[in-house]
Amino acid sequence: MNLDEEIYQQRQEKLRQLEALGYQSYPHSFAFSHTLEQIQQQFAARTAEQLEAERLAVRAAGRIVALRGHGKTGFAHLLQGGARLQIYVRQDALDERQFSLWKLLDLGDFIGVRGYLFRTRTGELTIHVEELFFLAKDLLPLPEKWHGLQDVERRYRMRYLDLAVNAGVRDVFVTRSRLVQSMRQALNQRGYLEVETPMMQSIYGGAAARPFITHHHALDLQLYLRIAPELYLKRLIVGGLERVYEINRNFRNEGISTHHNPEFTMLEFYEAYSDYRVLMDFSEELLARVAREVTGSEQVTYGEHVLDFSKLRRLSLRDAICEFWPAEAAPAPSGEEVRRHAAEPDLVARYNQWAERAGRAPIAVRGGEEEGVLLTALFEAVAEQHLIQPTIIYDFPVAVSPLAKNKGDEPAWVERFEIYAAGMELANGYSELNDPEEQRRRFEQQLRARERGDAEAHQMDEDYVRALSYGMPPTAGEGIGIDRLCMLLSNSASIRDVILFPLLRPQTAGSEDGGSEESNSAPIR
Protein backbone atom coordinates (compact mmCIF):
# COMPACT_ATOMS: atom_id res chain seq x y z
CA MET A 1 0.00 0.00 0.00
CA ASN A 2 1.54 3.31 -0.96
CA LEU A 3 1.33 6.38 1.18
CA ASP A 4 -1.55 8.00 -0.71
CA GLU A 5 -3.67 4.92 -0.21
CA GLU A 6 -2.64 4.66 3.41
CA ILE A 7 -3.64 8.25 4.07
CA TYR A 8 -6.86 7.78 2.14
CA GLN A 9 -7.79 4.88 4.42
CA GLN A 10 -6.76 6.76 7.55
CA ARG A 11 -8.84 9.74 6.62
CA GLN A 12 -11.86 7.68 5.73
CA GLU A 13 -11.55 6.19 9.17
CA LYS A 14 -11.56 9.72 10.57
CA LEU A 15 -14.73 10.43 8.62
CA ARG A 16 -16.32 7.42 10.33
CA GLN A 17 -15.21 8.82 13.69
CA LEU A 18 -16.76 12.19 12.81
CA GLU A 19 -20.00 10.46 12.01
CA ALA A 20 -19.80 8.63 15.32
CA LEU A 21 -19.56 12.06 16.99
CA GLY A 22 -22.79 13.01 15.24
CA TYR A 23 -21.31 15.08 12.41
CA GLN A 24 -22.50 14.73 8.84
CA SER A 25 -19.62 13.58 6.65
CA TYR A 26 -20.73 15.70 3.68
CA PRO A 27 -22.98 18.50 4.89
CA HIS A 28 -24.88 20.57 2.36
CA SER A 29 -24.08 24.19 3.08
CA PHE A 30 -22.59 26.73 5.41
CA ALA A 31 -23.78 30.30 5.79
CA PHE A 32 -20.84 32.65 6.28
CA SER A 33 -21.06 36.28 7.32
CA HIS A 34 -17.84 37.35 5.61
CA THR A 35 -15.45 36.07 3.02
CA LEU A 36 -11.88 35.87 4.29
CA GLU A 37 -10.96 38.70 1.96
CA GLN A 38 -13.71 40.87 3.45
CA ILE A 39 -12.43 40.18 6.95
CA GLN A 40 -8.86 40.98 5.93
CA GLN A 41 -9.92 44.21 4.26
CA GLN A 42 -12.58 45.49 6.63
CA PHE A 43 -10.67 44.92 9.83
CA ALA A 44 -7.11 45.49 8.68
CA ALA A 45 -6.91 48.78 10.59
CA ARG A 46 -8.40 47.55 13.87
CA THR A 47 -5.95 47.42 16.75
CA ALA A 48 -5.82 44.59 19.25
CA GLU A 49 -7.50 46.82 21.83
CA GLN A 50 -10.32 47.85 19.50
CA LEU A 51 -10.97 44.24 18.54
CA GLU A 52 -11.03 43.18 22.16
CA ALA A 53 -13.52 45.89 23.01
CA GLU A 54 -15.76 45.20 20.02
CA ARG A 55 -15.69 41.38 19.99
CA LEU A 56 -16.73 41.32 16.32
CA ALA A 57 -18.62 38.12 15.59
CA VAL A 58 -17.94 36.43 12.26
CA ARG A 59 -18.76 33.20 10.48
CA ALA A 60 -16.25 32.13 7.87
CA ALA A 61 -15.22 29.04 5.97
CA GLY A 62 -12.33 27.69 3.97
CA ARG A 63 -9.81 24.97 3.33
CA ILE A 64 -7.23 24.27 6.05
CA VAL A 65 -3.85 24.99 4.48
CA ALA A 66 -1.75 25.13 7.62
CA LEU A 67 -2.35 23.33 10.87
CA ARG A 68 -0.42 23.76 14.10
CA GLY A 69 -1.68 21.82 17.06
CA HIS A 70 -0.49 22.70 20.55
CA GLY A 71 -2.09 20.11 22.75
CA LYS A 72 -5.14 21.83 24.19
CA THR A 73 -4.99 24.68 21.64
CA GLY A 74 -4.11 25.09 18.05
CA PHE A 75 -3.82 27.40 15.08
CA ALA A 76 -4.78 26.91 11.48
CA HIS A 77 -4.88 28.99 8.35
CA LEU A 78 -7.96 28.87 6.19
CA LEU A 79 -7.82 29.60 2.48
CA GLN A 80 -10.95 30.80 0.71
CA GLY A 81 -11.47 32.99 -2.31
CA GLY A 82 -7.72 33.43 -2.65
CA ALA A 83 -7.38 34.95 0.84
CA ARG A 84 -5.89 33.42 3.97
CA LEU A 85 -6.92 33.95 7.54
CA GLN A 86 -5.73 32.42 10.78
CA ILE A 87 -8.03 30.77 13.27
CA TYR A 88 -7.30 29.99 16.91
CA VAL A 89 -8.88 27.07 18.71
CA ARG A 90 -8.70 26.27 22.39
CA GLN A 91 -10.27 23.47 24.31
CA ASP A 92 -11.91 25.63 26.97
CA ALA A 93 -13.77 27.66 24.31
CA LEU A 94 -15.38 24.59 22.68
CA ASP A 95 -17.52 21.77 23.93
CA GLU A 96 -16.06 18.30 24.09
CA ARG A 97 -17.60 17.13 20.82
CA GLN A 98 -16.22 20.08 18.90
CA PHE A 99 -12.77 19.71 20.34
CA SER A 100 -12.85 16.05 19.29
CA LEU A 101 -13.72 17.28 15.80
CA TRP A 102 -10.75 19.66 15.89
CA LYS A 103 -8.45 16.75 16.74
CA LEU A 104 -9.74 14.80 13.76
CA LEU A 105 -9.08 17.54 11.21
CA ASP A 106 -6.39 17.22 8.57
CA LEU A 107 -4.56 19.58 6.29
CA GLY A 108 -6.80 20.12 3.28
CA ASP A 109 -10.16 19.72 5.05
CA PHE A 110 -12.90 22.31 4.62
CA ILE A 111 -14.37 23.74 7.79
CA GLY A 112 -16.56 26.59 8.93
CA VAL A 113 -16.04 28.59 12.10
CA ARG A 114 -18.01 31.00 14.23
CA GLY A 115 -16.06 33.24 16.58
CA TYR A 116 -14.74 36.70 17.20
CA LEU A 117 -11.79 38.59 15.82
CA PHE A 118 -8.66 39.32 17.80
CA ARG A 119 -4.98 39.93 17.24
CA THR A 120 -2.39 37.44 18.43
CA ARG A 121 0.75 38.34 20.29
CA THR A 122 2.46 38.84 16.93
CA GLY A 123 -0.36 41.09 15.74
CA GLU A 124 -1.99 38.74 13.25
CA LEU A 125 -5.72 39.16 12.68
CA THR A 126 -7.25 35.88 13.82
CA ILE A 127 -10.65 34.33 14.50
CA HIS A 128 -11.01 33.05 18.04
CA VAL A 129 -13.19 30.03 17.38
CA GLU A 130 -16.30 29.52 19.50
CA GLU A 131 -17.99 27.02 17.23
CA LEU A 132 -16.49 24.64 14.70
CA PHE A 133 -18.30 23.15 11.68
CA PHE A 134 -17.10 20.28 9.58
CA LEU A 135 -17.73 20.86 5.85
CA ALA A 136 -15.74 18.38 3.74
CA LYS A 137 -12.84 15.96 4.03
CA ASP A 138 -9.66 15.97 1.99
CA LEU A 139 -8.88 12.28 1.64
CA LEU A 140 -5.65 12.73 -0.30
CA PRO A 141 -2.61 14.63 0.94
CA LEU A 142 -2.00 18.08 -0.51
CA PRO A 143 1.40 18.82 -2.06
CA GLU A 144 4.02 20.33 0.15
CA LYS A 145 2.96 23.54 1.86
CA TRP A 146 6.14 25.46 1.27
CA HIS A 147 7.16 24.64 -2.31
CA GLY A 148 3.69 23.77 -3.54
CA LEU A 149 3.30 21.72 -6.67
CA GLN A 150 6.33 22.28 -8.90
CA ASP A 151 6.10 19.47 -11.42
CA VAL A 152 4.86 21.28 -14.52
CA GLU A 153 3.21 18.23 -15.98
CA ARG A 154 1.20 17.56 -12.83
CA ARG A 155 0.30 21.23 -12.56
CA TYR A 156 -1.36 21.07 -15.98
CA ARG A 157 -2.88 17.62 -15.56
CA MET A 158 -4.18 18.32 -12.06
CA ARG A 159 -4.99 22.00 -12.33
CA TYR A 160 -7.30 21.71 -9.32
CA LEU A 161 -4.26 20.97 -7.16
CA ASP A 162 -2.21 23.68 -8.84
CA LEU A 163 -4.94 26.20 -8.06
CA ALA A 164 -5.40 24.90 -4.54
CA VAL A 165 -1.78 25.14 -3.44
CA ASN A 166 0.11 27.50 -5.74
CA ALA A 167 -0.54 31.12 -4.95
CA GLY A 168 -0.51 33.17 -8.13
CA VAL A 169 -2.09 30.59 -10.40
CA ARG A 170 -5.48 31.79 -9.33
CA ASP A 171 -4.44 35.36 -10.15
CA VAL A 172 -3.59 34.40 -13.72
CA PHE A 173 -7.07 33.10 -14.32
CA VAL A 174 -8.66 36.03 -12.56
CA THR A 175 -6.65 38.21 -14.93
CA ARG A 176 -7.92 36.20 -17.85
CA SER A 177 -11.51 36.60 -16.79
CA ARG A 178 -11.06 40.34 -16.30
CA LEU A 179 -9.46 40.62 -19.70
CA VAL A 180 -12.44 39.04 -21.41
CA GLN A 181 -14.83 41.09 -19.32
CA SER A 182 -13.00 44.29 -20.21
CA MET A 183 -13.14 43.50 -23.92
CA ARG A 184 -16.83 42.68 -23.80
CA GLN A 185 -17.51 45.93 -22.08
CA ALA A 186 -15.52 47.95 -24.61
CA LEU A 187 -17.27 46.30 -27.54
CA ASN A 188 -20.72 46.51 -26.01
CA GLN A 189 -20.19 50.20 -25.39
CA ARG A 190 -19.28 50.60 -29.05
CA GLY A 191 -22.64 49.18 -30.03
CA TYR A 192 -21.54 45.64 -30.73
CA LEU A 193 -23.72 42.56 -30.46
CA GLU A 194 -22.19 39.37 -29.07
CA VAL A 195 -23.09 36.33 -31.17
CA GLU A 196 -22.24 32.66 -31.44
CA THR A 197 -21.55 30.99 -34.77
CA PRO A 198 -20.94 27.32 -35.58
CA MET A 199 -18.02 25.45 -34.11
CA MET A 200 -18.79 22.51 -36.38
CA GLN A 201 -18.65 23.47 -40.02
CA SER A 202 -18.96 21.42 -43.18
CA ILE A 203 -16.69 23.88 -44.99
CA TYR A 204 -13.97 25.40 -42.87
CA GLY A 205 -12.50 28.78 -43.63
CA GLY A 206 -11.40 32.15 -42.39
CA ALA A 207 -7.78 31.21 -41.80
CA ALA A 208 -4.94 29.15 -43.18
CA ALA A 209 -4.74 26.05 -41.02
CA ARG A 210 -5.34 22.34 -40.88
CA PRO A 211 -8.65 21.45 -39.23
CA PHE A 212 -9.81 18.74 -36.87
CA ILE A 213 -12.23 16.42 -38.58
CA THR A 214 -15.27 14.87 -36.95
CA HIS A 215 -18.40 13.09 -38.05
CA HIS A 216 -22.10 13.51 -37.42
CA HIS A 217 -23.80 10.13 -37.42
CA ALA A 218 -27.45 11.02 -37.97
CA LEU A 219 -26.65 13.14 -41.01
CA ASP A 220 -23.69 10.96 -41.98
CA LEU A 221 -21.76 14.14 -42.46
CA GLN A 222 -18.09 14.96 -42.27
CA LEU A 223 -17.64 18.09 -40.21
CA TYR A 224 -14.69 20.24 -39.28
CA LEU A 225 -14.09 22.01 -36.01
CA ARG A 226 -13.81 25.60 -37.01
CA ILE A 227 -10.43 27.20 -37.55
CA ALA A 228 -12.07 30.64 -37.43
CA PRO A 229 -15.57 32.14 -37.22
CA GLU A 230 -14.82 34.79 -39.83
CA LEU A 231 -16.99 33.71 -42.74
CA TYR A 232 -20.06 33.29 -40.52
CA LEU A 233 -19.62 36.62 -38.79
CA LYS A 234 -19.44 38.38 -42.15
CA ARG A 235 -22.62 36.62 -43.25
CA LEU A 236 -24.21 38.39 -40.27
CA ILE A 237 -22.94 41.72 -41.57
CA VAL A 238 -24.67 40.90 -44.87
CA GLY A 239 -27.81 40.27 -42.86
CA GLY A 240 -27.63 43.68 -41.23
CA LEU A 241 -26.10 42.89 -37.84
CA GLU A 242 -23.67 45.70 -38.39
CA ARG A 243 -21.43 45.29 -35.38
CA VAL A 244 -20.89 41.74 -34.16
CA TYR A 245 -18.28 39.96 -32.13
CA GLU A 246 -17.63 36.50 -30.84
CA ILE A 247 -15.24 35.38 -28.13
CA ASN A 248 -14.81 31.68 -28.46
CA ARG A 249 -12.61 28.75 -29.27
CA ASN A 250 -10.86 28.02 -32.56
CA PHE A 251 -9.34 24.62 -33.27
CA ARG A 252 -6.26 24.14 -35.40
CA ASN A 253 -4.70 20.77 -35.98
CA GLU A 254 -1.13 21.95 -35.77
CA GLY A 255 1.89 21.98 -33.55
CA ILE A 256 1.88 22.64 -29.83
CA SER A 257 4.33 25.12 -28.37
CA THR A 258 4.62 27.78 -25.72
CA HIS A 259 2.63 30.00 -28.10
CA HIS A 260 0.23 27.43 -29.58
CA ASN A 261 -2.52 25.26 -28.16
CA PRO A 262 -4.73 23.24 -30.53
CA GLU A 263 -7.79 24.93 -29.10
CA PHE A 264 -7.39 28.59 -28.37
CA THR A 265 -9.63 31.54 -27.73
CA MET A 266 -10.10 34.32 -30.21
CA LEU A 267 -12.04 37.53 -30.15
CA GLU A 268 -13.29 38.32 -33.64
CA PHE A 269 -15.24 41.45 -34.38
CA TYR A 270 -16.62 43.09 -37.50
CA GLU A 271 -18.05 46.51 -38.03
CA ALA A 272 -19.83 47.75 -41.13
CA TYR A 273 -18.93 51.05 -42.78
CA SER A 274 -15.38 50.99 -41.39
CA ASP A 275 -12.02 50.13 -42.88
CA TYR A 276 -8.72 48.96 -41.47
CA ARG A 277 -7.65 52.47 -40.54
CA VAL A 278 -10.58 52.72 -38.17
CA LEU A 279 -9.74 49.39 -36.62
CA MET A 280 -6.08 50.28 -36.18
CA ASP A 281 -7.18 53.27 -34.14
CA PHE A 282 -9.74 51.26 -32.23
CA SER A 283 -7.26 48.44 -31.55
CA GLU A 284 -4.86 50.91 -30.06
CA GLU A 285 -7.57 52.24 -27.74
CA LEU A 286 -8.80 48.77 -26.91
CA LEU A 287 -5.40 47.37 -25.94
CA ALA A 288 -4.56 50.40 -23.83
CA ARG A 289 -7.91 50.20 -22.09
CA VAL A 290 -7.71 46.48 -21.43
CA ALA A 291 -4.17 46.73 -20.13
CA ARG A 292 -5.23 49.52 -17.82
CA GLU A 293 -8.37 47.80 -16.57
CA VAL A 294 -6.72 44.45 -16.05
CA THR A 295 -3.28 45.38 -14.70
CA GLY A 296 -3.87 48.92 -13.57
CA SER A 297 -1.35 50.33 -16.01
CA GLU A 298 -0.71 50.70 -19.72
CA GLN A 299 2.89 49.70 -19.05
CA VAL A 300 3.04 45.97 -18.48
CA THR A 301 6.04 43.98 -17.32
CA TYR A 302 6.60 40.92 -19.47
CA GLY A 303 9.73 38.94 -18.66
CA GLU A 304 12.66 41.29 -19.05
CA HIS A 305 10.61 43.85 -20.97
CA VAL A 306 8.13 46.55 -20.10
CA LEU A 307 5.52 46.60 -22.84
CA ASP A 308 3.94 49.98 -23.40
CA PHE A 309 0.36 49.70 -24.61
CA SER A 310 -0.29 53.44 -24.46
CA LYS A 311 0.84 53.91 -28.03
CA LEU A 312 1.35 51.40 -30.81
CA ARG A 313 4.14 51.92 -33.26
CA ARG A 314 2.97 51.59 -36.86
CA LEU A 315 5.23 50.15 -39.49
CA SER A 316 4.48 48.79 -42.92
CA LEU A 317 5.42 45.18 -43.60
CA ARG A 318 7.74 46.39 -46.35
CA ASP A 319 9.51 48.86 -44.08
CA ALA A 320 9.78 46.24 -41.34
CA ILE A 321 11.69 43.95 -43.69
CA CYS A 322 14.12 46.73 -44.54
CA GLU A 323 14.49 47.87 -40.94
CA PHE A 324 15.15 44.46 -39.42
CA TRP A 325 17.12 42.97 -42.28
CA PRO A 326 20.13 41.29 -40.65
CA ALA A 327 23.18 43.51 -41.02
CA GLU A 328 25.39 40.55 -41.88
CA ALA A 329 23.11 39.72 -44.82
CA ALA A 330 23.90 43.06 -46.44
CA PRO A 331 22.92 44.68 -48.58
CA ALA A 332 19.56 45.34 -46.97
CA PRO A 333 16.82 45.53 -49.56
CA SER A 334 15.80 48.98 -50.61
CA GLY A 335 12.28 50.23 -50.24
CA GLU A 336 12.04 50.10 -53.99
CA GLU A 337 13.16 46.49 -54.05
CA VAL A 338 10.42 45.27 -51.69
CA ARG A 339 7.85 47.45 -53.41
CA ARG A 340 8.61 46.27 -56.92
CA HIS A 341 7.22 42.85 -56.19
CA ALA A 342 9.47 40.81 -58.43
CA ALA A 343 12.68 40.69 -56.47
CA GLU A 344 11.41 38.32 -53.77
CA PRO A 345 13.16 35.20 -55.02
CA ASP A 346 16.42 37.16 -54.98
CA LEU A 347 15.76 38.46 -51.50
CA VAL A 348 14.88 35.01 -50.22
CA ALA A 349 18.06 33.65 -51.76
CA ARG A 350 20.06 36.44 -50.17
CA TYR A 351 18.43 35.77 -46.81
CA ASN A 352 18.90 32.03 -47.04
CA GLN A 353 22.59 32.40 -47.86
CA TRP A 354 23.01 34.38 -44.69
CA ALA A 355 20.81 32.00 -42.69
CA GLU A 356 23.00 29.11 -43.70
CA ARG A 357 26.13 30.95 -42.59
CA ALA A 358 24.46 32.06 -39.37
CA GLY A 359 23.12 28.60 -38.60
CA ARG A 360 19.52 29.74 -38.76
CA ALA A 361 16.61 28.04 -40.42
CA PRO A 362 16.30 29.06 -44.05
CA ILE A 363 12.99 30.01 -45.58
CA ALA A 364 11.50 26.86 -47.07
CA VAL A 365 10.72 27.32 -50.74
CA ARG A 366 8.58 24.68 -52.35
CA GLY A 367 8.69 26.38 -55.73
CA GLY A 368 5.88 28.21 -57.47
CA GLU A 369 5.05 30.44 -54.50
CA GLU A 370 3.68 33.81 -55.35
CA GLU A 371 5.89 36.78 -54.56
CA GLY A 372 3.61 37.89 -51.75
CA VAL A 373 3.97 34.55 -50.00
CA LEU A 374 7.75 34.86 -50.11
CA LEU A 375 7.67 38.42 -48.93
CA THR A 376 5.52 37.51 -45.95
CA ALA A 377 7.85 34.63 -45.14
CA LEU A 378 10.72 37.12 -45.25
CA PHE A 379 8.89 39.40 -42.86
CA GLU A 380 8.32 36.59 -40.40
CA ALA A 381 11.90 35.40 -40.62
CA VAL A 382 13.46 38.82 -40.38
CA ALA A 383 11.22 41.03 -38.30
CA GLU A 384 8.73 39.16 -36.12
CA GLN A 385 11.14 38.26 -33.32
CA HIS A 386 12.22 41.89 -33.01
CA LEU A 387 8.73 43.27 -32.53
CA ILE A 388 8.82 43.41 -28.75
CA GLN A 389 6.96 46.64 -28.11
CA PRO A 390 3.35 46.47 -29.30
CA THR A 391 3.52 47.29 -33.00
CA ILE A 392 1.05 47.47 -35.84
CA ILE A 393 2.38 46.02 -39.08
CA TYR A 394 0.25 47.13 -42.01
CA ASP A 395 -0.27 46.43 -45.71
CA PHE A 396 0.09 42.78 -46.63
CA PRO A 397 0.45 41.03 -49.98
CA VAL A 398 -2.81 39.85 -51.51
CA ALA A 399 -1.44 36.33 -51.92
CA VAL A 400 -1.58 35.68 -48.17
CA SER A 401 -4.84 37.54 -47.63
CA PRO A 402 -7.63 35.88 -49.60
CA LEU A 403 -10.40 37.61 -47.63
CA ALA A 404 -9.03 41.14 -47.48
CA LYS A 405 -9.76 44.10 -49.71
CA ASN A 406 -7.18 45.41 -52.16
CA LYS A 407 -5.49 48.73 -51.62
CA GLY A 408 -6.98 51.10 -54.13
CA ASP A 409 -3.69 52.21 -55.63
CA GLU A 410 -1.74 48.95 -55.33
CA PRO A 411 -3.79 45.92 -56.37
CA ALA A 412 -1.10 43.43 -55.32
CA TRP A 413 -1.50 44.62 -51.72
CA VAL A 414 -4.40 44.57 -49.30
CA GLU A 415 -5.62 46.76 -46.48
CA ARG A 416 -4.56 44.50 -43.67
CA PHE A 417 -2.65 44.84 -40.42
CA GLU A 418 -1.34 42.61 -37.69
CA ILE A 419 -0.39 43.54 -34.16
CA TYR A 420 2.75 42.12 -32.66
CA ALA A 421 4.10 42.22 -29.12
CA ALA A 422 6.82 40.29 -27.33
CA GLY A 423 7.77 38.79 -30.67
CA MET A 424 4.43 37.13 -31.28
CA GLU A 425 1.37 37.87 -33.34
CA LEU A 426 -1.51 39.13 -31.24
CA ALA A 427 -4.07 40.31 -33.74
CA ASN A 428 -4.97 40.39 -37.40
CA GLY A 429 -7.42 42.73 -39.04
CA TYR A 430 -8.38 44.07 -42.42
CA SER A 431 -10.82 45.84 -44.65
CA GLU A 432 -13.07 43.01 -45.73
CA LEU A 433 -13.26 42.00 -49.34
CA ASN A 434 -16.91 42.46 -50.31
CA ASP A 435 -16.71 42.06 -54.11
CA PRO A 436 -18.12 38.55 -54.76
CA GLU A 437 -16.39 38.23 -58.14
CA GLU A 438 -13.02 39.08 -56.67
CA GLN A 439 -13.71 36.78 -53.72
CA ARG A 440 -14.42 33.92 -56.10
CA ARG A 441 -11.14 34.54 -57.91
CA ARG A 442 -9.30 34.57 -54.56
CA PHE A 443 -10.84 31.24 -53.57
CA GLU A 444 -9.87 29.82 -56.96
CA GLN A 445 -6.34 31.04 -56.40
CA GLN A 446 -6.38 29.23 -53.04
CA LEU A 447 -7.56 26.06 -54.72
CA ARG A 448 -4.56 26.24 -57.03
CA ALA A 449 -2.28 26.67 -54.03
CA ARG A 450 -3.97 23.62 -52.52
CA GLU A 451 -3.26 21.65 -55.68
CA ARG A 452 0.38 22.67 -55.39
CA GLY A 453 0.44 21.00 -51.98
CA ASP A 454 -0.51 23.80 -49.60
CA ALA A 455 -2.65 21.85 -47.11
CA GLU A 456 -3.60 25.06 -45.35
CA ALA A 457 -5.02 26.88 -48.34
CA HIS A 458 -8.67 27.92 -48.16
CA GLN A 459 -11.56 25.85 -49.42
CA MET A 460 -14.11 27.24 -51.86
CA ASP A 461 -17.16 28.44 -49.96
CA GLU A 462 -19.94 28.95 -52.51
CA ASP A 463 -22.48 30.03 -49.94
CA TYR A 464 -20.15 32.70 -48.67
CA VAL A 465 -19.67 34.04 -52.18
CA ARG A 466 -23.45 33.99 -52.60
CA ALA A 467 -23.87 35.91 -49.35
CA LEU A 468 -21.47 38.58 -50.63
CA SER A 469 -23.49 38.65 -53.87
CA TYR A 470 -26.47 39.90 -51.88
CA GLY A 471 -24.32 42.84 -50.92
CA MET A 472 -22.08 43.44 -47.92
CA PRO A 473 -21.45 47.03 -46.90
CA PRO A 474 -17.84 48.15 -46.60
CA THR A 475 -16.67 46.42 -43.45
CA ALA A 476 -13.58 45.98 -41.34
CA GLY A 477 -12.88 43.04 -39.07
CA GLU A 478 -10.25 41.84 -36.66
CA GLY A 479 -9.25 38.87 -34.55
CA ILE A 480 -7.35 39.13 -31.28
CA GLY A 481 -5.75 36.11 -29.63
CA ILE A 482 -7.07 36.13 -26.09
CA ASP A 483 -4.64 33.54 -24.75
CA ARG A 484 -1.61 35.40 -26.00
CA LEU A 485 -2.85 38.73 -24.77
CA CYS A 486 -3.50 37.08 -21.43
CA MET A 487 0.10 35.82 -21.42
CA LEU A 488 1.31 39.38 -21.78
CA LEU A 489 -1.00 40.78 -19.12
CA SER A 490 -0.21 38.02 -16.64
CA ASN A 491 3.51 37.79 -17.40
CA SER A 492 3.20 34.13 -18.39
CA ALA A 493 5.90 32.55 -20.54
CA SER A 494 3.76 29.71 -21.88
CA ILE A 495 0.28 29.65 -23.33
CA ARG A 496 -0.32 26.60 -21.13
CA ASP A 497 -0.07 28.85 -18.11
CA VAL A 498 -3.13 30.82 -19.21
CA ILE A 499 -5.26 27.86 -20.33
CA LEU A 500 -6.84 26.03 -17.40
CA PHE A 501 -6.62 22.61 -19.02
CA PRO A 502 -4.10 22.71 -21.87
CA LEU A 503 -3.94 19.74 -24.21
CA LEU A 504 -1.45 17.10 -23.08
CA ARG A 505 -0.93 13.60 -24.28
CA PRO A 506 -3.16 11.43 -22.11
CA GLN A 507 -1.49 9.28 -19.53
CA THR A 508 -1.67 5.64 -20.53
CA ALA A 509 -1.48 2.54 -18.41
CA GLY A 510 2.17 1.90 -17.72
CA SER A 511 3.19 5.52 -17.74
CA GLU A 512 3.58 7.53 -14.57
CA ASP A 513 2.35 5.30 -11.77
CA GLY A 514 1.25 2.34 -13.81
CA GLY A 515 -2.27 3.48 -14.46
CA SER A 516 -3.58 2.14 -11.12
CA GLU A 517 -5.16 -1.26 -11.43
CA GLU A 518 -8.89 -1.20 -10.88
CA SER A 519 -8.64 -2.08 -7.22
CA ASN A 520 -11.04 -0.89 -4.59
CA SER A 521 -8.34 1.29 -3.15
CA ALA A 522 -7.90 5.03 -3.35
CA PRO A 523 -8.28 6.75 -6.74
CA ILE A 524 -4.77 8.10 -6.93
CA ARG A 525 -3.79 10.36 -9.80
Added chain:
RNA sequence: GAGGUGGUAGCUCAAUGGUAGAGCAUUGCCCUUUUAAGGCAAGGGUUCUGGGUUCGAGUCCCAGCCGCCUCACCA
Protein backbone atom coordinates in the same frame (compact mmCIF):
# COMPACT_ATOMS: atom_id res chain seq x y z
C1' G B 1 9.00 16.28 -37.32
C1' A B 2 14.54 17.29 -35.47
C1' G B 3 17.86 18.31 -31.48
C1' G B 4 18.68 19.08 -26.24
C1' U B 5 17.18 17.97 -21.34
C1' G B 6 14.63 15.75 -17.25
C1' G B 7 11.69 11.55 -14.60
C1' U B 8 14.49 9.07 -7.08
C1' A B 9 9.42 8.56 -0.68
C1' G B 10 2.77 11.67 -0.92
C1' C B 11 5.38 16.74 -2.13
C1' U B 12 10.20 19.60 -2.82
C1' C B 13 14.91 17.88 -3.68
C1' A B 14 20.01 15.17 -2.52
C1' A B 15 23.05 10.90 -3.51
C1' U B 16 32.32 9.71 -7.54
C1' G B 17 29.67 2.84 -10.52
C1' G B 18 29.95 0.45 -3.99
C1' U B 19 24.43 -0.17 2.33
C1' A B 20 18.98 5.07 -1.42
C1' G B 21 18.97 10.19 2.16
C1' A B 22 17.02 15.19 4.01
C1' G B 23 13.00 18.76 4.84
C1' C B 24 7.84 19.00 4.70
C1' A B 25 3.72 15.58 4.92
C1' U B 26 2.03 10.85 7.62
C1' U B 27 1.56 7.78 12.53
C1' G B 28 2.23 7.74 18.17
C1' C B 29 3.40 10.63 22.63
C1' C B 30 4.23 15.78 24.93
C1' C B 31 2.83 20.90 24.45
C1' U B 32 -3.14 26.77 26.16
C1' U B 33 -0.52 32.83 21.34
C1' U B 34 1.80 29.49 17.05
C1' U B 35 2.80 30.81 12.01
C1' A B 36 7.87 26.80 7.13
C1' A B 37 5.57 26.15 15.56
C1' G B 38 8.63 23.01 18.65
C1' G B 39 10.44 18.26 21.26
C1' C B 40 10.85 12.72 21.35
C1' A B 41 9.95 8.31 18.55
C1' A B 42 8.20 5.46 14.24
C1' G B 43 6.67 4.03 9.42
C1' G B 44 7.24 5.03 4.33
C1' G B 45 11.18 3.34 -2.16
C1' U B 46 9.57 -1.65 -8.61
C1' U B 47 14.99 5.20 -8.33
C1' C B 48 9.37 6.06 -15.28
C1' U B 49 9.35 1.06 -18.22
C1' G B 50 12.16 -2.88 -20.75
C1' G B 51 16.78 -4.65 -22.19
C1' G B 52 22.31 -4.45 -21.91
C1' U B 53 27.52 -3.57 -19.82
C1' U B 54 29.65 -4.70 -14.90
C1' C B 55 31.70 -8.59 -9.31
C1' G B 56 28.21 -4.50 -8.41
C1' A B 57 23.79 0.39 -11.95
C1' G B 58 19.59 5.72 -9.31
C1' U B 59 24.40 6.67 -11.75
C1' C B 60 27.15 4.02 -17.91
C1' C B 61 24.89 2.14 -22.93
C1' C B 62 20.39 0.97 -26.11
C1' A B 63 15.11 1.17 -26.88
C1' G B 64 10.40 2.92 -25.31
C1' C B 65 6.84 6.16 -22.45
C1' C B 66 5.75 11.07 -20.51
C1' G B 67 7.12 16.20 -19.63
C1' C B 68 9.93 20.65 -20.49
C1' C B 69 13.15 23.76 -23.74
C1' U B 70 14.97 25.19 -28.68
C1' C B 71 14.03 24.81 -33.83
C1' A B 72 10.58 23.67 -37.92
C1' C B 73 4.96 24.39 -39.03
C1' C B 74 1.37 27.76 -37.13
C1' A B 75 -1.83 32.19 -34.41
